[in-house]
Structures are given as structure tokens and as C-alpha cells.
Amino acid sequence: MNIILLGAPGAGKGTQATKISDAYALPHISTGDIFRENIKNQTEIGLLAKSFIDKGQLVPDEVTCKIVEERIGRADCQNGYMLDGFPRTIAQAEALDAITKIDLVINIDVDFSLLMDRLCGRRVCKDCGESYHVSRLGGATTCSRCGGELYQRKDDNPETVQSRLDVYNAQTAPLIEYYEKKGLLFNVVGNTTPEDVYAKVAAKLDSLK
Ligand code: ADP
Ligand code: ZN
Numbered sequence: 001m002n003i004i005l006l007g008a009p010g011a012g013k014g015t016q017a018t019k020i021s022d023a024y025a026l027p028h029i030s031t032g033d034i035f036r037e038n039i040k041n042q043t044e045i046g047l048l049a050k051s052f053i054d055k056g057q058l059v060p061d062e063v064t065c066k067i068v069e070e071r072i073g074r075a076d077c078q079n080g081y082m083l084d085g086f087p088r089t090i091a092q093a094e095a096l097d098a099i100t101k102i103d104l105v106i107n108i109d110v111d112f113s114l115l116m117d118r119l120c121g122r123r124v125c126k127d128c129g130e131s132y133h134v135s136r137l138g139g140a141t142t143c144s145r146c147g148g149e150l151y152q153r154k155d156d157n158p159e160t161v162q163s164r165l166d167v168y169n170a171q172t173a174p175l176i177e178y179y180e181k182k183g184l185l186f187n188v189v190g191n192t193t194p195e196d197v198y199a200k201v202a203a204k205l206d207s208l209k
Contacts, residue, residue: 001026001080001208002100004087006175007108009164010115010122011190012197014131016108017084019198024205027076030084031064033129034071053155056163058088058171065095072100088172093179104208105179106201108190112165119161123150 003026005013014030021028035053038046045063052059068086071077087093096102110118121134127148141150155164179185188200 001103001205003080003082003205004102004105004179005082005084005108006105006172006179007190008110008112008115008168008172009161010118011108011110012194013084013108014129015194016106016198016201017082018130019194020082020201020205023202024080024082026080026082028082028084029068029071029077029086031059031068031086031088032084034067035059054160056155056160056167058167061089061091061095064088065092068092068096069099087175090171090174090178093175102179102184104186104204105175105184106204107176107179107185107187108197109187110190114191115165116158116161119156119164120158122156123152125149126151 001024003020005017005020007013017028017030020026035046035049039050039053040046045067048063049059058064064086068083072081072083083096087096118133123132123134123137124130125132125143125146125148128143128146130143130145132143132150137150142148143150155161176185186201186204188197188204190197
């Protein structure tokens with residue numbers, strides 16, 4: 001099964017992706033994670049991506065599409081995969097359609113007013129990628145899942161978050177209609193708890209098996 005996770009920044013794509021990937025044995029492909037890894041390793045792609053990511057803008061489609069095409073061509077994706085954060089533009093979706101067949105698009109729909117706080121309060125484990133909200137950490141600075149150190153992403157500040165939300169509205173939100181027209185869209189309300197959202201997603205995935 002080839003799945004796409006769609007949703008605004010802060011909708012909870014990453015959190016759901018970890019759960020789905022574990023339960024359904026699907027490789028989790030996050031373009032954001034791939035870029036952050038490249039930035040850490042100071043690769044050419046990393047240097048380029050950083051200049052866009054730091055401003056809350058999208059990395060150019062040619063670069064992003066090439067990375068995804070290479071990644072889903074690897075052996076571990078032969079029996080399915082889950083894309084998180086890709087596609088983010090209509091052009092990316094069209095490029096994807098040209099190389100693969102998507103079975104389901106899960107759109108996590110969250111009230112826009114919640115996103116700024118979710119993102120600015122987010123802390124991420126540097127080892128396993130798990131996300132937390134600072135209001136629920138009670139001062140803890142390490143990951144309860146793996147013990148890794150928590151950090152705040154550089155693009156999780158009010159100014160950059162605002163531009164990411166604007167970019168989402170202008171460039172990514174049109175994908176909802178794009179996939180709806182293809183009959184692939186599954187909408188789930190993401191305002192509740194991660195467990196509740198996951199239960200709905202799992203019920204849908206089980207119905208497709
Ligand atoms: P979030 O969904 O929380 O905004 P991501 O980790 O998915 O975070 O992405 C972080 C940044 O990486 C984006 O703001 C963007 O600059 C870049 N990026 C990630 N995926 C894509 C993509 N498919 N196309 C272009 N840029 C992307
Ligand atoms: Zn961790």
C-alpha cells in the first residue's frame with residue numbers, strides 16, 4: 001500500500017506517521033527529515049535546502065521530486081511506503097503520479113488557530129524524532145521513548161511558522177481537492193488526541209487490507 005499523509009504544518013503528520021509505520025511495516029519517508037539529515041551532514045542538498053527552510057519556504061520542486069523518486073525506488077519500498085510532507089505542491093503530486101500509484105491519501109484536518117501554538121511549543125527528540133509539546137513536558141529535557149535529548153527546530157519560531165502556514169494555504173491546501181477528485185482522499189479531524197486520530201486512521205487502513 002502506498003500512502004500519503006497530508007496536513008498543515010503542526011497537524012500531527014509526523015506523530016501519526018511513526019505509529020502507522022510501526023503498525024503496518026511501511027517505510028516512513030519524510031522529506032523534512034531527509035532535508036534535516038542533509039543539513040546536519042552539510043551536503044550540497046542540505047546547504048541548498050537550508051536557505052529555503054530557514055525562511056519557511058519550500059525547497060524547489062526539482063530537488064524535492066528527485067530525492068523522493070530515488071527514495072521510493074529502493075528495495076524497502078517495493079511492498080509499499082508512506083510519504084509524510086510530500087507532495088506539497090500540485091507539481092510534486094503530478095510528478096509522483098508519473099512514477100507510482102497512490103492507494104490512499106490521509107488528510108489530517110486541524111483547526112488553523114491551534115497550529116501556531118503547537119509548532120512554537122514543539123520539542124523534538126534528536127535521536128528518534130518523537131515530538132512533544134513543551135506544556136506537557138513538565139520541564140523534562142529528554143525523550144520518554146528513547147532518552148534522547150530534546151531540541152527546538154530552528155523553523156519553529158513565530159515568524160517562520162507564519163510563513164510556513166501561508167505557504168501551506170497557497171500551495172499545499174489545493175492538494176486536498178486534487179486527491180478528492182481522484183477518489184483517494186480520507187479526511188480525519190486532527191483536533192483531538194493522537195490516539196484518537198490514530199484509531200480512525202487504523203480503522204480505515206484495516207478496511208483496505
Ligand atoms: P512541517 O510539516 O512541520 O512544516 P517538515 O519537516 O515536513 O515540517 O518540513 C520542514 C521544511 O522542509 C518545510 O518548511 C520546507 O521548507 C521543507 N520541505 C519539506 N518537504 C518539502 C516538500 N515536499 N517540498 C518542498 N519543501 C519541503
Ligand atoms: Zn527519542
